[in-house]
Amino acid sequence: MRKENIGLVVLLLLLIAVPFIAEMTGQLSLIRLVGQILIFGIAASSLNFILGYGGMISFGHAAFFGVGGYVVGVMYHHFDQGTAFLGIIPGTDQMLVTLPLAIVVAGLAAALVGALSLRTSGVQFIMITLAFAQMFFFLVVSLKTYGGEDGIMVRRTNDLPFLNMRDKATLYWVIVCVTAVYFLAMRRLVHSSFGAIIAGIRQNERRMAALGISTYRYKLVAFVLSGMGAGLAGALMVNFLRFASPDMMHWTRSGELMIMVILGGVGTVIGPFIGAAALVALETNIARWTEHWHLYIGLILLVVVLATKGGILGLIRKVGGRK
Amino acid sequence: MVLIVEQLLNGLQYGVTLFLLAAGLTLIFGIMGVINLAHGALYMIGAFVGTWVALQSGSFWIGLPVGLAVTAAVGVAMEVGIIRRLYARDHLDQVLATFALILIFNEAMVLIFGRRPLRTNLPEIFSGSVEIMPGLPYPIYRLFVIVVGLLVALGLYILINKTRVGMLVRAGATNRAMVQALGVDIGRLYTVVFALGALLAGLAGIMASPIVSVQVGMGEEIILATFVVVVIGGVGSVKGAFIAGLLLGMIDTMLRAFLPRVLAGFMDGSDAQALGSGVSSMGIYLMMALVLLIRPRGLFAAGA
Numbered sequence: 001m002r003k004e005n006i007g008l009v010v011l012l013l014l015l016i017a018v019p020f021i022a023e024m025t026g027q028l029s030l031i032r033l034v035g036q037i038l039i040f041g042i043a044a045s046s047l048n049f050i051l052g053y054g055g056m057i058s059f060g061h062a063a064f065f066g067v068g069g070y071v072v073g074v075m076y077h078h079f080d081q082g083t084a085f086l087g088i089i090p091g092t093d094q095m096l097v098t099l100p101l102a103i104v105v106a107g108l109a110a111a112l113v114g115a116l117s118l119r120t121s122g123v124q125f126i127m128i129t130l131a132f133a134q135m136f137f138f139l140v141v142s143l144k145t146y147g148g149e150d151g152i153m154v155r156r157t158n159d160l161p162f163l164n165m166r167d168k169a170t171l172y173w174v175i176v177c178v179t180a181v182y183f184l185a186m187r188r189l190v191h192s193s194f195g196a197i198i199a200g201i202r203q204n205e206r207r208m209a210a211l212g213i214s215t216y217r218y219k220l221v222a223f224v225l226s227g228m229g230a231g232l233a234g235a236l237m238v239n240f241l242r243f244a245s246p247d248m249m250h251w252t253r254s255g256e257l258m259i260m261v262i263l264g265g266v267g268t269v270i271g272p273f274i275g276a277a278a279l280v281a282l283e284t285n286i287a288r289w290t291e292h293w294h295l296y297i298g299l300i301l302l303v304v305v306l307a308t309k310g311g312i313l314g315l316i317r318k319v320g321g322r323k
Numbered sequence: 324m325v326l327i328v329e330q331l332l333n334g335l336q337y338g339v340t341l342f343l344l345a346a347g348l349t350l351i352f353g354i355m356g357v358i359n360l361a362h363g364a365l366y367m368i369g370a371f372v373g374t375w376v377a378l379q380s381g382s383f384w385i386g387l388p389v390g391l392a393v394t395a396a397v398g399v400a401m402e403v404g405i406i407r408r409l410y411a412r413d414h415l416d417q418v419l420a421t422f423a424l425i426l427i428f429n430e431a432m433v434l435i436f437g438r439r440p441l442r443t444n445l446p447e448i449f450s451g452s453v454e455i456m457p458g459l460p461y462p463i464y465r466l467f468v469i470v471v472g473l474l475v476a477l478g479l480y481i482l483i484n485k486t487r488v489g490m491l492v493r494a495g496a497t498n499r500a501m502v503q504a505l506g507v508d509i510g511r512l513y514t515v516v517f518a519l520g521a522l523l524a525g526l527a528g529i530m531a532s533p534i535v536s537v538q539v540g541m542g543e544e545i546i547l548a549t550f551v552v553v554v555i556g557g558v559g560s561v562k563g564a565f566i567a568g569l570l571l572g573m574i575d576t577m578l579r580a581f582l583p584r585v586l587a588g589f590m591d592g593s594d595a596q597a598l599g600s601g602v603s604s605m606g607i608y609l610m611m612a613l614v615l616l617i618r619p620r621g622l623f624a625a626g627a
Contacts, residue, residue, distance in 0.1 A: 057415050120619045127554045131608035142601020144594050255422045298426030305420045
């Protein structure tokens with residue numbers, strides 16, 4: 001086995017052991033912390049695919065995260081009320097239904113946004129993705145049926161057959177499994193020929209076009225895949241926190257996802273997860289000793305952006321002597 | 324009718340505020356190629372300092388120049404200390420670094436002025452209102468804001484089209500490398516442009532402070548609308564910023580004022596209120612998407 005794979009297996013075992021560690025040390029908040037890191041890691045990793053590999057700076061990625069979350073929330077709401085969405089689609093609390101549905105709906109949203117946004121580039125692309133995210137944000141804020149500004153409480157986590165999902169540790173292990181599968185899929189994706197074309201478009205779009213590749217179509221597919229990943233993360237997050245709110249789609253959330261990608265190191269598979277871990281851990285720890293934690297996050301981010309290339313992962317590699 | 328005129332004037336007043344912010348932002352964008360998300364922070368700093376000094380001294384007229392001076396100074400410090408390092412970077416680094424600046428400036432305001440919003444009274448001579456139409460008294464202060472905004476627009480027009488600095492600014496927006504090759508001290512030009520942008524943002528903040536509530540986060544609320552103005556108007560075009568600013572200011576205000584009422588004709592009152600305000604918030608973003616789909620570089624892009 002390669003050295004990298006051994007590291008990943010050790011990491012996976014550690015992640016599986018987290019609920020036991022939490023119980024032994026009495027720090028039950030650890031499960032919540034690590035769970036959030038994994039979910040944000042999925043979201044950041046999906047953003048990294050278009051941002052780091054594809055060079056598409058999307059400033060509206062939180063929209064798809066939120067869409068995925070709201071699918072779970074809305075389905076639960078109708079299940080709880082015994083009503084049907086738009087009068088035809090009945091609600092459900094089955095995770096085997098809600099997760100795929102969240103991925104599909106987020107993918108559709110990304111297809112719509114991407115098809116229009118990818119006609120622009122540069123600054124205009126950044127701003128138009130932000131604009132679409134804002135539209136989604138204000139849309140959910142204005143829907144009184146689904147809580148408006150307050151969002152939707154999901155009183156019970158979605159069910160999976162044969163599992164007791166009300167148990168926090170069980171839900172956590174489900175998240176670990178989903179993350180592991182997602183990670184492996186992402187690794188295959190970036191090393192596939194499709195991933196190579198996406199990276200080629202980032203490096204030189206005109207050359208790829210000259211090679212006979214329809215760059216718009218490839219970028220759109222990448223954008224949709226990325227939106228689907230964010231939708232998955234959103235759906236998991238709503239299950240984990242049992243709450244869906246417009247805050248999931250706020251534009252500062254998109255900024256945070258970008259920060260995670262940058263902190264961890266752009267254009268690597270594991271980087272966004274490291275970035276998510278760093279940001280979530282920083283937030284929790286700094287928030288514990290000062291209410292002005294935004295100031296410190298801001299300073300750290302500024303230093304990372306101005307002074308490092310390749311984020312934390314780049315730093316580790318530099319110290320480790322590898323390229 | 325009276326109501327429509329009143330809302331149009333409110334829209335105009337919001338529009339000139341947007342223009343003051345967008346004019347600086349579009350120049351910074353167009354000339355230095357920097358996406359400055361923290362431009363709204365300068366607006367906030369202007370509002371905080373201006374209001375605080377006005378409260379301490381008891382006069383709006385002392386708060387105004389002090390607020391302007393402090394904002395311009397912060398702008399220069401920001402350019403020299405941080406923004407300058409971003410010129411050669413890609414957009415991603417710029418977005419993140421200026422996003423970090425937003426976090427830093429917001430917390431700095433909390434540390435200095437506290438979390439409670441600051442409130443001021445209108446300066447004495449502006450506290451009344453004039454009847455501009457039969458049955459429509461309108462606050463003098465808002466008219467003052469509109470007039471100042473239009474005067475600044477005129478001043479900027481003269482500065483950019485008739486002076487040597489303006490010529491360099493226009494040249495810089497069209498072709499940066501060529502200006503540099505012709506021996507212009509581009510570094511100093513950048514600092515001047517950034518300071519000018521900061522000054523305009525500070526002015527917008529100080530003038531808005533008696534109308535809106537001066538609090539942390541006020542910068543973010545308006546900066547997104549400002550970016551919409553800049554992108555619709557065309558990056559680097561002050562003329563575009565002016566037209567798009569006034570247009571968007573009015574459209575946004577009209578939607579907010581009338582859409583909930585129109586919707587209330589079809590549906591339940593509180594639902595109409597929520598949906599109406601949500602959809603009107605979407606309005607400007609929808610416009611930006613439409614404009615970009617038809618003209619991907621905005622209406623009056625410089626250097627096109």
